[in-house]
Amino acid sequence: MVNENLVKDVVKEPYKYGFVTDIETEKIEKGLNEDIVRLISQKKEEPKFLLDFRLKAFRKWQKMKEPDWAALGYKKIDYQDIIYYSAPKQKEKISSLDEVDPKLLETFDKLGIPLTEQKKLTNVAVDAVFDSVSIATTFREELAEHGVIFCSISEAVKNHEDLIEKYLGTVVPASDNYFAALNSAVFSDGSFVYIPKGVTCPMDLSSYFRINSGDSGQFERTLIIAEESSSVSYLEGCTAPMFDTNTLHAAVVELIALDDASIKYSTVQNWYAGDEKGIGGIFNFVTKRGKCLGKRSKISWSQVETGSAITWKYPSCLLLGEESVGEFYSVALTNNLQQADTGTKMIHIGPKTKSTIVSKGISAGNSKNSYRGLVKMGTKATGSRNYSQCDSMLIGDQASANTFPYIKSQQPNSEIEHEASTCRISEDQLFYLQSRGIEFEEAVSMMVSGFCRDVFNQLPMEFAAEADKLLALKLEGSVG
Amino acid sequence: MKIIEKIKTNKSIDNQTEIQKICLDKLQSRPLPNPESEQWRLSNKSKFLNFLDYSVNEKDPKFDTPFPNTSQNTIRLVIGDICQIDLIDKNYSIKQLSEDKLVKYIKEQISFFDQNENWSDLLNLSLNCTKNTLGLKISGSKIPPIEIFSHASSNSLNAKTLVIFLEKNCDIDLLQVNLGKDNSSLSQSTFFCLEENSSVNHGVVSYGENKSNLLNSLNVIQQKNSEYNLGSLHFKFNYARFEIRIKQSEGNAKTNIKGMQITKKDEQISTYTKIDFHGPNGFLDQINKSLADDKSHAIFEGSIIVPKIAQKTNASQLSRNLLLSNRAQIDTKPQLEIIADDVKCKHGATITQLNEEELFYMRTRGITLTEASKLQLSSYFQEIISFIPISKERWDLLDKLLNEN
Numbered sequence: 001m002v003n004e005n006l007v008k009d010v011v012k013e014p015y016k017y018g019f020v021t022d023i024e025t026e027k028i029e030k031g032l033n034e035d036i037v038r039l040i041s042q043k044k045e046e047p048k049f050l051l052d053f054r055l056k057a058f059r060k061w062q063k064m065k066e067p068d069w070a071a072l073g074y075k076k077i078d079y080q081d082i083i084y085y086s087a088p089k090q091k092e093k094i095s096s097l098d099e100v101d102p103k104l105l106e107t108f109d110k111l112g113i114p115l116t117e118q119k120k121l122t123n124v125a126v127d128a129v130f131d132s133v134s135i136a137t138t139f140r141e142e143l144a145e146h147g148v149i150f151c152s153i154s155e156a157v158k159n160h161e162d163l164i165e166k167y168l169g170t171v172v173p174a175s176d177n178y179f180a181a182l183n184s185a186v187f188s189d190g191s192f193v194y195i196p197k198g199v200t201c202p203m204d205l206s207s208y209f210r211i212n213s214g215d216s217g218q219f220e221r222t223l224i225i226a227e228e229s230s231s232v233s234y235l236e237g238c239t240a241p242m243f244d245t246n247t248l249h250a251a252v253v254e255l256i257a258l259d260d261a262s263i264k265y266s267t268v269q270n271w272y273a274g275d276e277k278g279i280g281g282i283f284n285f286v287t288k289r290g291k292c293l294g295k296r297s298k299i300s301w302s303q304v305e306t307g308s309a310i311t312w313k314y315p316s317c318l319l320l321g322e323e324s325v326g327e328f329y330s331v332a333l334t335n336n337l338q339q340a341d342t343g344t345k346m347i348h349i350g351p352k353t354k355s356t357i358v359s360k361g362i363s364a365g366n367s368k369n370s371y372r373g374l375v376k377m378g379t380k381a382t383g384s385r386n387y388s389q390c391d392s393m394l395i396g397d398q399a400s401a402n403t404f405p406y407i408k409s410q411q412p413n414s415e416i417e418h419e420a421s422t423c424r425i426s427e428d429q430l431f432y433l434q435s436r437g438i439e440f441e442e443a444v445s446m447m448v449s450g451f452c453r454d455v456f457n458q459l460p461m462e463f464a465a466e467a468d469k470l471l472a473l474k475l476e477g478s479v480g
Numbered sequence: 481m482k483i484i485e486k487i488k489t490n491k492s493i494d495n496q497t498e499i500q501k502i503c504l505d506k507l508q509s510r511p512l513p514n515p516e517s518e519q520w521r522l523s524n525k526s527k528f529l530n531f532l533d534y535s536v537n538e539k540d541p542k543f544d545t546p547f548p549n550t551s552q553n554t555i556r557l558v559i560g561d562i563c564q565i566d567l568i569d570k571n572y573s574i575k576q577l578s579e580d581k582l583v584k585y586i587k588e589q590i591s592f593f594d595q596n597e598n599w600s601d602l603l604n605l606s607l608n609c610t611k612n613t614l615g616l617k618i619s620g621s622k623i624p625p626i627e628i629f630s631h632a633s634s635n636s637l638n639a640k641t642l643v644i645f646l647e648k649n650c651d652i653d654l655l656q657v658n659l660g661k662d663n664s665s666l667s668q669s670t671f672f673c674l675e676e677n678s679s680v681n682h683g684v685v686s687y688g689e690n691k692s693n694l695l696n697s698l699n700v701i702q703q704k705n706s707e708y709n710l711g712s713l714h715f716k717f718n719y720a721r722f723e724i725r726i727k728q729s730e731g732n733a734k735t736n737i738k739g740m741q742i743t744k745k746d747e748q749i750s751t752y753t754k755i756d757f758h759g760p761n762g763f764l765d766q767i768n769k770s771l772a773d774d775k776s777h778a779i780f781e782g783s784i785i786v787p788k789i790a791q792k793t794n795a796s797q798l799s800r801n802l803l804l805s806n807r808a809q810i811d812t813k814p815q816l817e818i819i820a821d822d823v824k825c826k827h828g829a830t831i832t833q834l835n836e837e838e839l840f841y842m843r844t845r846g847i848t849l850t851e852a853s854k855l856q857l858s859s860y861f862q863e864i865i866s867f868i869p870i871s872k873e874r875w876d877l878l879d880k881l882l883n884e885n
Contacts, residue, residue: 377831379806394821397788403816409831410810412803421826422818 015272018242021107021212027086030215032079034058037185040085044154044188049165057174057184064178070341071370071402074246074283074310082248083216084186107210127152127191127207129220139203148232149194150205153221156192163194167225171254171291171318179250179285179312183219187252190220195230195261204460206235209251211271211282214243222253226261228294233264233460238307240272244280246309251286259294259321264302266459268467271307276365278337281309288315289345292324292353300327301344302458304467309338314372316345319353319384326355329458333471334367334399343373343404348381348414357388358454362471363399370402375416377409384411390420393451423451445471483532483637484511487606499586503606506595513599519723520596522779522811524748527719531665531693536607537636553624558631559640560612572620572650582615582643589671589699597754600697600723604669607639614640619647625869627655632664632692639667646678646706653681653869658696660688660717669697674706674733683868684712685878686720694720702726702733704759710735711868713878714749715742724753731759731790737766740864743776743808750779757790764795769864771857772801772808779811786818786825793820797827802860804833854883 028039037058041051066077127137127150143150149160157164174184191207211218226232240247249271255263265288274281284307290299301315317326328344346355355375363369371390392401403420425447433443449456449468456464487507496504513520555567555574567574577585586605593602614628630640646652658668674680686694694717702708714720726735741749755764770778780799799812814827834856842852870878 392816392818394818394823397791397819397821399821400817400819402818403814403827405813405815405829407812407829407831408810409801409803410806410808412805412808412833414831416829416831418814418829419826420814420816420828422816422823424821424823 015242017239017270018272020241021103023103023212024089025086025213026089027083027213027216030081030083032082032084032186036084040186040188043085044157046157047161050157053169053174054185057181060175061178061181061185064175064181066178070312070372071368071404072310072312072339072341074339077248077283079182083213084219085188086213086216087188107212127205129189129191129207129209142202146199146202147196148199148201149192151192153187153190153192153223156223160192160194163225164192164223167223167254167256169254171256171289172252172287177287180252180287183221183250183252183287187219187221190222190251192222193224193232193234195226195232197227198229200230201232204233204235206237209236209238211240211247211249214241214245214247217248217250219249220251222251224255224263224265226255226257226263226297228258229260231262234266235460236265236267238267238269238271240282242272242275242280244275246280247282249282249284249286249308253286253288253315255290255299257290257292257294257297257299257324260296261294262298262300263290264300264460265290265315267303267305268470269303269305269307269311270470273307273336273338274309276336278309281338282307283310284308284313285310286313288313289318290316290326291318292321292326294324295321296323297321298325298327300329300458302329302455303331304455304459304470305330305332305340305342306470308340311338311340311342313342314345316347317355318347318349319355320349321353322350323352323354324350325353327458328355328357328359329455330359331362331452331455331467331471332360332369333362334364334369336365336367338365339368341370341372343371345374345376346386347374347376347378348384348386349378351381352383353381354384355386357386357390359388359390360452360455361390361392361401362395362448362451363392363401364395366398368400368402370404371420372404372406374406375408375418377411377414377416379410381411382413384414386416388418390418391451392420392422393448394422394424482535483603483607487511497610498583499590499605500608502587502590503602506593507602507606510595514596517596518781519752522750523721524719524777527693527748531695531719532637534635534637534665537633537638555624555626556629557614557626558629559614559642565616569620571622572618574623574626575617577615577617577643577645579610582613585643585673586671597725598697600667600695600721601669601699603695604639604641604667604697607637607667608641612638612640613643615643617645617647618652619650621649621651623650623652625653625655627657629657629659630666630668631659632661632666634661635663637665637667640669642668642670644670644672646672646674646680648675648677650675650678651680655683655685655869658684658686658694660686660692660694662689663691665693665695667695670699672698672700672708674700674702674708676703677705678703679707681709681869682711683870684710684722685868685870686712686714686717686722688717688720691718692716693718696721697723698725700724700726702728702735704730704732707734708736709867710737710739711864712737712739713865713868714740714751716747717749718747720749722749722751724751725756726754727756727758728762729758731757731762731793734763735765736867737764737768738864738867739768740770740861741778742771743778744773746775748777748779750781753782754785755783755795756785757787757793757795759789760791760793762790762793762795764797766797767863768799769860770799770801770810770812771804771860772810773804775805775807777809777811781813781815782827783815783817784825784827786816786820786823788819791820791822793823793825795823795825799827799829801829801831802833803831
C-alpha cells in the first residue's frame with residue numbers, strides 16, 4: 001500500500017541528542033563489589049548511616065535474582081562490566097555557575113536547557129545531572145526565599161542530613177526489587193526537593209539527566225517531600241548520546257505527600273533508543289513510587305516514554321491517607337526494535353482513596369509495547385474507586401501491543417473499572433483528512449496526537465508542546 | 481500428595497496404556513506445576529495439595545443421575561458406565577471412536593502440550609484408564625440434545641476424559657455435567673474438535689458437595705466457519721479450576737463464551753482462558769462473571785492472543801465481578817497480546833458490589849432487602865444461565881440448586 005510506505009517514511013528522524021561531549025571525566029574502575037560501594041560513599045563524603053544503607057542494599061542485591069517476568073528480551077547484563085561512578089573533572093567546589101566547565105554549559109545549551117540564570121525566560125528551576133553528578137541547580141536563592149529546598153541529593157546529604165535519614169528508602173526500600181537494590185547501593189546523584197508546610201512552589205522544578213559516557217551506568221535517586229498543604233510540579237527530562245553499546249540506567253524516585261499536599265511528577269524520557277537494527281540504546285530500569293501518606297494528599301504521574309532500547313518502569317502510588325488520590329497518565333511510543341514494559345501500581349490502603357489510570361501505547365516497526373498494571377483494594381479501602389483505561393495503537397503488522405492488568409479486590413465497598421482497546425490509524429480516517437487538503441504526514445501526526453490527547457492535557461505547558469513534537473518526529477515514516 | 485508419590489515411583493498404576501506412559505514420563509521429571517507461573521500463582525496451595533491427596537478410583541459405584549429423565553428425546557451418557565454406543569438414525573450418527581483413532585488424536589494433542597499450562601491434562605491422562613475415556617464421533621443433523629455426566633465418588637480421585645469429534649456441517653446441543661462428591665477430587669479433561677461449518681452449543685455445569693475438588697480442562701480446536709458457544713457454571717467446590725483453551729486453527733470462526741463462578745465459605749474457584757487466533761477474521765465474545773461471598777476467593781485470568789496472521793480479528797472480553805463480603809477476595813486479569821494491526825480487540829473488568837440504588841428502589845416498593853438482593857443476583861446470573869443449553873425441567877432444578885446455594 002502506498003500509504004503504508006509513506007507512513008513508514010514519516011518516522012525516520014535521526015536522534016538529535018546523540019552527540020558526545022568531549023570532556024575530561026573522572027571514572028573509577030569497572031566492576032561492583034563492596035569496596036566500590038565504599039569508594040563511592042567516600043568520594044561523596046557521606047555520613048555513616050548512608051554508607052550502611054548502601055552496604056545493606058548491596059548485600060541484599062547480591063542475594064537477589066534479576067526479574068524475568070516482564071515481556072522483554074535482552075541480552076544478559078554483565079554487572080561487572082559497568083563503571084559505577086563517572087564525573088566530569090572540575091575544581092573542588094563551585095560557588096557560582098561561572099566556574100562550571102563551559103563545555104558542560106554548552107552541552108546543556110545544545111539540549112535546550114539554559115543553565116545560565118540570565119535566561120530566565122522560562123520560569124523553571126533546573127537541576128542538571130551529567131553522568132553521575134549534579135552540575136548545577138538554578139534559581140536556588142529565589143526558591144530559598146519560600147523555604148523550598150531544591151538541590152542535588154549529595155548536597156542534601158551534607159546540608160539536610162536529618163531529612164535524608166528520615167525519608168530515604170521509606171517509599172522504595174532497598175530490598176524492594178533487584179534494580180532498586182542496585183541503585184540503593186551505588187546511586188551517585190539525583191535531585192532532592194523539600195516543600196515546607198503551606199507553600200505552593202513558586203515555579204516548576206526540573207531535573208535534566210544526561211548520560212555522556214558509554215561504559216558507565218547512571219544511577220540517580222530523586223526524593224521529593226511535600227509537607228502539609230504544599231504543592232509542587234516537577235519535570236524530568238532525559239537524553240543520552242548514541243553508542244553502539246547498551247548503557248544501564250537504574251533510577252529510583254521516591255515521593256512523599258503529607259496531609260493536603262500534592263505532587264505532580266512529569267517525565268519526558270528520550271534516552272537513545274538504539275538504531276534500526278537494535279544496536280545500542282539505553283536499558284532503562286526504573287523504580288518510581290509515591291506515598292500518599294497524608295489525608296487528601298495527591299500524587300500524579302505523567303510520562304511520555306519515547307526513548308530507551310528497553311523500558312521497565314512502573315510509577316506507582318501507595319494510597320494510605322484517607323481520601324488520597326493517585327493518578328497515572330502515560331504515553332509510551334516504541335519503534336524499530338524498542339521494547340517497553342511499563343504501567344503502574346495503585347495500591348489502595350486507606351478509605352475513600354481514588355485512582356485514575358490512562359495509558360496510551362503506540363507500537364510501530366518491530367517493537368514491543370506492553371502495559372502492565374496492578375490495582376489493589378486492601379481490606380480497609382472502603383469507598384475507594386479506580387478507573388483504568390489502556391488504549392493501544394498499532395502501526396504496521398510487525399509491532400506487538402500487550403495489556404496485562406492485574407486487578408485484586410478485598411473490599412466489597414469499592415469499585416474498580418478497567419477497559420482496554422486496540423486500534424490503528426485507519427485508511428478511511430487518513431483518506432478523509434487528506435481529502436480535506438491535509439498532508440499525509442500531518443494527518444498521521446494529528447491522529448496520533450488526538451489519540452494521546454487525554455495524557456498530553458495533563459502535562460505542564462512546555463512539556464505538552466515538546467511531547468507532541470517528539471511523537472511526530474519519532475513516528476515520522478512508520479504509520480500504516 | 482498420594483498421587484504424586486505414586487507418579488514419582490510409578491507404582492500401582494498397573495497395566496499402563498501407551499498414553500499413560502507418555503504422560504507419566506512427562507510428569508516424572510516435573511511432577512508439580514510451577515507455583516510461580518502465571519497460571520498457578522494464585523492457586524491455593526493447601527487446597528491444591530488436598531486435591532492430590534486421594535487415591536485413584538477406577539471402579540465406579542452405582543450412579544444416580546441427579547437430573548430426572550425427561551420426556552424429551554435426550555441422549556444421556558455417563559463416562560465410565562458405557563459399553564458400546566452406536567446410535568444411527570436416518571439423519572445422524574453418533575459412534576464411539578475406535579481406540580486407534582482415540583490414541584492417535586490424544587497423542588497428537590500431547591505433542592502440543594506445555595508442561596505447565598497443560599498440567600491438568602497431563603495428570604488426567606496419566607491417571608485415566610481406557611474405561612473412563614469416552615470418545616465420540618458425531619455427524620449429521622437434527623441430533624437430539626446430548627447430556628454427558630462425569631462424577632466423582634467419595635474419598636477418591638476420579639479421572640475422566642472426553643473426546644468429541646464434530647464432523648462437517650454438524651450441529652449439536654451438548655450439556656456436560658461434572659458432579660463432585662463429599663471429600664472427593666474430580667479431574668475432567670475434554671477435547672473438542674469442530675470441523676468446518678459445524679456448530680455446538682456447549683453447556684458445562686459443575687457443582688460439588690462438601691469438600692469437593694475439581695480440575696476441569698477444556699481444549700477446543702475450531703476449523704473454518706465453525707461456531708462454538710460455551711455457557712458454563714461452577715459452584716459449590718472447595719477448590720475448582722476451570723481451564724479453557726480454544727484455538728481457531730484457521731481463523732474465520734466464531735466463539736462465544738459466557739461463564740460464571742460462585743464461591744462461598746472458604747472456597748476457591750478459578751477460571752483460566754486462553755484464546756488463540758491462528759487465522760484471519762476470527763470472532764470472540766467472552767464474558768465471565770464471578771460472585772464471591774464469605775471468605776472465598778474467585779479468580780479469572782483470560783488471555784487473547786492475536787498473532788500477525790490473524791488480521792481482522794474481532795475479540796472482546798469482559799470480566800464482571802461481585803464482591804459481597806469483607807473477607808472475600810477477587811483477582812482478575814484479562815489480557816491482550818496483539819501483533820496484527822487491523823484488528824478490533826478490547827477487554828474490560830469491573831469489581832463492584834450490589835447496586836445500592838436498585839436495592840433502594842426495590843425496597844421502596846415493599847420488597848425486603850434479602851429478596852431484593854436475591855432478585856438482583858438472579859438477574860446477574862440470568863445472562864449466563866440462559867446461554868447454557870438446558871431444557872425446561874433441568875432449568876427448574878438448576879434454579880433450585882442456585883437458590884439453595
